[in-house]
Amino acid sequence: MDKYTSGAELPVGFGLALEQYNAMDYFFSLPTETKQRIIDHVHTIKSKNEMLAYVESAVAPGMKN
DSSP states (O other): OGGGOSSSOOOHHHHHHHHHTTOHHHHHHSOHHHHHHHHHHHTTOOSHHHHHHHHHHHTGGGGOO
């Protein structure tokens, strides 16, 4: 994950969920404002299943272009 250090740190659970969906590169290609909005929401998530569902709905669909 060293290649992704570009400022703010990702919450650990979010980073793991991105990895599970192979969505790390896609997430870091998003505009800064979009990434920050997603990270802000991630701080409200309380469970692993909720995190996975959020990544699947918010990030993974953008990869299907």
